[in-house]
Amino acid sequence: MLALGLALNTLGIGLFCWLIFALAVYALPFFVAVTVGMLAFRDGAGVFGALLIGIASGALTLAAGQLTLAVSQSLTLRVAIATVFAVPAAIAGYHVVFALSQIGVPSLAWREAFACIGALCIGGTAWARLTVLARTRPSDSAGVVENTPRPVLTGATHER
Template identity: 90%
Template sequence: MLALGLVLNTLGIGLFCWLIFALAVYALPFFVALSVGMSAFRDGAGVFGALLIGIVSGALTLAAGQLALAVSRSLTLRVAIATVFALPAAIAGYHLVFALSQIGAPSLAWREAFACAGAACIAGTAWARLTLPARTRPSESAGVVENAHRPVLTAATHER
């Protein structure tokens, strides 16, 4: 029974860490959605209205960031946009790793070290997911493929 508990705890922590790295890009839209939703609720929009306004603002933040990254040709602007998205991921990663490190590290210095390393890893993951473009050919979407690979002539075609 103890072995089963250790295996399930390991799988649970692994799944939780995978989830954090997969959702690191969405830290800024979530922060914006939460802030705008709470502000709308405080101003009298009600629960449903605040929820709707928060979801829309978070979705618009994500869409605007992705659109700005896709349209911009300037490397400096792309790095600045990715950094704006990576900073909230770093803050969330720091607090998450600091909380998880309390399970196994009794020293405050080690918890801080683990938290800083985790923040750097999670921010790096969010930054890399935003800045690394998909590998596509430049004019493939227009239906024209430049420098297309030509099939190698086989022995049968040479004999004709």
């Protein structure tokens, strides 16, 4: 029974970590959805209305960010959008890893170290998943300078 408990605990923590990495891109839209939903509820929209407004604002945030990232040709704008999405993911990753490390790490210094490493990994994952959308389009040359081979000119040219 002890082995089964350890195996299921490891499987559960592994599944939870996979879920955190898979959902890292959605941290900013989730934060926006919760904030706007809470504001709508406070202003009298009701539970159902606040839920709908929150979901719509989160979906709009995600769609606008990904569309702007995919369409933009400015590297500065792409970096800014990826950073705006990666920072909340890193903050969420820090807190998740810090909470999970409390299970088996007694030292506060090691928990902080693990949480910082987790924040970097999860923020980097969000950054990488967002930049996948920013691949160069077929009309772009992908930064490659085309050097077409030119015929070699010799000292003597023959014309006939």
